[in-house]
Amino acid sequence: MLEQSKREALKEEICDVCEIFNPNHEVVELMKQQELEDRVVFDLAELFKTIADPTRIKILYALKERELCVCDLSELLDMSSSAISHQLRVLRNNKLVKFRKEGRSVYYSLDDSHVLSLFRQGLEHVLE
Amino acid sequence: MLEQSKREALKEEICDVCEIFNPNHEVVELMKQQELEDRVVFDLAELFKTIADPTRIKILYALKERELCVCDLSELLDMSSSAISHQLRVLRNNKLVKFRKEGRSVYYSLDDSHVLSLFRQGLEHVLE
């Protein structure tokens, strides 16, 4: 732990780190302690990677209001059902969609309430 | 445009599309009309791609409260300043950070209010 006097000094530096001392090793050390854990950063990156593909965005957007089977999606996006199926696996692995089987068909639907919020936020940035 | 009777029939199908007729060409056609524009989907994918990398996530998170120069980030993330600079360019190109020069140093800061909201939403999903 830092002593009282040392902490006071650091506080000063934080307020004006870039202009006074730079590079400022002590502040950087302090920041390291409040870093996001590597595991969380990794998972966050995985999540964003999952929704960072046009095909998967279209799939998720299509499932916004109703469940759809692979061949619906295949027709809607005008892509092979193989390609769709591969992408659905990615979405499944990342827990963004769930599925239910009925006869020969497999119906997919959204499995996450946050995805649509992410889209909404993303759209605000994009449409600016 | 669809006739009244046809529209009524479609409505029925929409409510229960997957169980009654499948694949349902008419509903799919209807959905195609409310698709996101390709351009928007592409831009959205680009945005998510930009924040889908652990290094870039750490950079953005580090800039959450204060501007930092390349060598601060380099030390904080324990990476070469070349690597950091490459990633900062990606962030710049996608309008997520802005910069200001002062002497030999270049100070980067967040250029988007939505990024932190995206992180917050993303974290809610990840930490579940």
Add this chain to the structure above:
DNA sequence: TGAATATTTGAATAATTGTTCATATATAGT
């Protein structure tokens, strides 16, 4: 001007990824 430092850039490399193609599995109807 010359040396030191901060940042950027281009080329190279290894790793990851989206789609296609061929094939496998599973279910329904005959």
Add this chain to the structure above:
DNA sequence: ACTATATATGAACAATTATTCAAATATTCA
């Protein structure tokens, strides 16, 4: 059991990407 249909899967290929390395720019200070 056989056929048709829906979906899943593995291998292959091209395209993209993150980092490293070497070199270029730009700025400060002596």
